[in-house]
Amino acid sequence: MNKQVITRFAPSPTGFLHIGGVRTALFAFLFARQNNGKFALRIEDTDKLRSKEEWTIGLIDDLAWLGLKHDIFVKQSDRVEIHKSYIKKLIDSGHAYISKEKVVEEGQRDEVIRFKNPNKKVTINDLIRGDVIVDTTDLGDFVIARSIDEPIYHLAVVIDDFEMGITHVIRAEEHLSNTPRQILIQEAIGAPRPLYAHLPLVLAEDRSKLSKRKHGETVSLTYYRNKGYLPEAILNFVALIGWNPGTDQEIFSLDELVKTFDLNKVQKGGAVFNVEKLDWFNKKYIEKMSMEEFVKSAQKFIPENISSKLLPLIKEKVNKYSEITDLLVGELSFINDLPEYPKEELKWKQEKDLINTKEYLKLIIEKLNILEDFSKESIKITVWPLAEEKGKGNILWPMRYALSGKEKSPDPFIIAEILGKEETLKRLSYAHRYA
């Protein structure tokens, strides 16, 4: 009879959710779900000085936004009594002792609790890396608590993993070298050893560990949320850092990941976080959305008074929502007043001067003037024969330029429809006079 699988994600509330943390949380979540197990969120706030409630709130909010729902929630600071009883037991049993310390730094205590290191070789049976053998001798008698009721990380982790019945410790590789001392503590308190899986690191472009200090805010999930990336895209992208399904499939919903994820296929080497690929995923997910979903999802990034006719254009162009602003002042700015432009820009690159262009503009105006149905389809039908006859660029470029005043923009038929007949004719007439 196998025990129920319980995994945990155990961040410390001393900062924002790290993008590597997102991947760790995801894998722990996936593993729990695919084994009908439970996923625990444990806030590791044993460092009272650095831990802040606001970070805890942020962490919970981020995880919820991603859709990584936890079944169990624990705050280590709520468990000091339990930790305390273990510390006492360890001291009583001779596994730990109160150590007098020389105070060399300010704030340092003259008395801490150290673990009596049995100085032995420990073998970690890592699910990803296989057997890792470490001699704990060089660890010395390490500190496990600041005082009787202030455990530090290594102690609290072991006790809580044990008491919570954690079966699989899935965490980043940076913890691999912490594992031996945690195993020592486990053995001292008589706790069974969970299965370990140390995930390869998520790396920065320079192949060093992504850190706030070195790489700034771009390592935080918040950064990507604010940029207007979708949670589905982030999860999908991050899932494929250090893991692959062994097939060519790249797009995975969370449910599909639960089905397909395989801890045995997790990579050993660190992997670089490549934003360009994230952009690609995000675009794919935007494409998949309906117009309604898109508008709702991008709501915060879309100005309230925007013409709804621009929405499909935005949805089609954008990789992430933060680009909407750029679009509105750039390619889609035709919706505002027409900017001034140099009249030479009106002519197609194959024309020598503006003589033909002026004539063409006149022809376009004449055609559109008598057009009643001012939809992009009918505008196109009306103008197209002219374009065929005179040359597409000769007709369409000046028309588009006259309407947008920009080198880059959507096609002239769409612009004309959005502007409406009156404004379209106004801009074309202006160009005609101007040319």
Added chain:
RNA sequence: GGCCCCAUCGUCUAACGGUUAGGACAUCACGUUUUCAAUGUGAGAACCAGAGUUCGAUUCUCUGUGGGGUCACCA
């Protein structure tokens, strides 16, 4: 520096010891298109090095090299 982990295109990666070393992102070219984007087609691009095992090593072993992590009264 000690200890530990790792090593396939620029990036993420695939490949029961035998493959023209595959895919995706990115890049470039061409096609389509009035521009941009999108899209279609195609191209370039990798087995860290040296020994060993083997009929045969990207794949197994060892060594070297390189990269990374960790060495707190932080987690």
